Amino acid sequence: MSFFDQFIWGNSVGTWLTALAVALATWGILRALTPRIIRRAKALSKSTSTYVDDAVVAAANATRDFFYAFVGLYAAVRFVELPGNVDSVFGQVLVSALLIQVGFWLVAGYRSFLSGARDARYPDDPEVATSFHLIQLVGAVVIWSLVFVFVLQAWGVNVTALITGLGIGGIAIALAVQSILADLFASLSIIFDKPFVVGDYLTIDDYRGTVEEIGLKTTQLRSVSGEQLVFSNSDLLRSRIRNYGRMVERRGDFNFGIVYETDPDVVARVPGWVEEIIAAQPMTRFDRCHFKTLGQWALEFDAVYYMTVPDYKVFMGVQQSVNLALMRKLAAEGVGFAYPTQLHYERRIDDSQPGVDAIR
Known part of the structure; x- marks a missing residue:
């Protein structure tokens, strides 16, 4: 009997060597070709405007070396016969390795997708970047938790009771940190x-x-x-x-009143004076000025204008200039500002008028 025909653990030496050659060849081919394919796909993805293909490339680039090794071993065991218990354990190990690799793919693709969405909608925004990192962390925790549960299930662990317990515990934790979660989601709402x-x-x-x-x-x-x-x-x-x-513009409005003794023709010219005063101010746009009403002690005017800049200090400076210019203009035209006054009229009663005795 030749050396290659000798049996070791139920398989000939030649079979073992064939399986080893298949394992090494599979590992070597995957290890050599996969990075080249990924580099080619990455170059193609940069020429597109979407970030979905970038996420696919990032997921493929997250392939770990152990995955190549396990793929090679999976191809090799097709050539040998293993005892039932060994074959079962080996199958569980392969499934676990595949699930872990799927976890790496999902996390890498998920992070790349979120980064692309962030760069597309919120470029150069540090606050959004911080929130996206938090979302990436939460998503990664969820993915790896699911991977952990599936790995346990692959090894025959009854995960139903575990998931039930985690569900009850999650509800208790959520109730305990309800306010914190509310503030967290509110923060994300504010940032986005x-x-x-x-x-x-x-x-x-x-x-x-x-x-x-x-x-x-x-x-x-x-x-x-x-x-x-x-x-x-x-x-x-x-x-x-x-x-x-x-604010893009700031609205300014003010009221003023002049005395009743003002001539009606002068009253009619007051809105024009106000328009000239406001138009002479920088960064202003006149809107309107009207003789609004006959007040108790004044002829009342209402004026509105807009500042083309929203700065409050600039607005107050312009309002002050308008007030001073209005005071000077009215003084120059001989028009006085009204202020609360009361006039008392006295009249002598003629004794010959009827009803005088009743008044007395």
């Missing part, structure tokens, strides 16, 4: 929907301030008086927020 960003000036109920930081649980503002305001993200989204940072 962007109702405000760092640097915006907000009015929230009776509080005002500039956004300094948007965290996972809280958002911090700096008030106009200097103190720091801290809001939980969930409470913040439930409030009525006025965002002055999104």
Whole structure:
């Protein structure tokens, strides 16, 4: 009997050598060709505008060396006969290796897909990048948890009771951290929907301030008086927020009154004076000025204009200039501003008039 015909563990030496050659050849071919195919696919994916193909390439690039080895072993065992218990264990090992490799593929593809979506919609935004990293971490934990459960099932572990226990425990944990999760999801909503960003000036109920930081649980503002305001993200989204940072123009309106003794022809010229005064100011757009009503002690006017920049300091400076120019113009035209007054009329009663005795 030749050396190759001798039997070892139920198979001839020649069969074992054939299986070894198949294993090494399969491993070598996969190890050599796969990186080249991935590089070619990566070059092709860069020429497209979608990021789905980038995710597929990233998933393929996550193939581990142990997977090539197990594929080679799987091809090799087709040539040999193994004892039943050994074959069963080997099959479980192969399935476990495949599941772990699937986990690497899914995590890599998932992360690449999210990164592509982030770069497409929110380029160069550090806050969004932080949130996407959190989402990637949560997704990776979910994927590896599922892989772990499937591996246990491949080894014959009854995972039904385990999943039930995890479900009950998950409900208990969710109830315990309900407020934290609410703030976390609110933070993601703030970052993705962007109702405000760092640097915006907000009015929230009776509080005002500039956004300094948007965290996972809280958002911090700096008030106009200097103190720091801290809001939980969930409470913040439930409030009525006025965002002055999104203003494109600022509307200015003011009222003033002149005395009743003013000549009607002069009253008719007042709106034109106001328009000239506002038009002379920088970064303004006149809207209207009207003789609004006959008030109790004044002829009342209402004026509206717009600032082409939203800056509040600039707006107040322009309003001050308008007020001073209006005072000078009315003074030059001999028109006085009205202020609350009361006139008392006295009249002598003639004794000859009827009803005088009743009045007395």
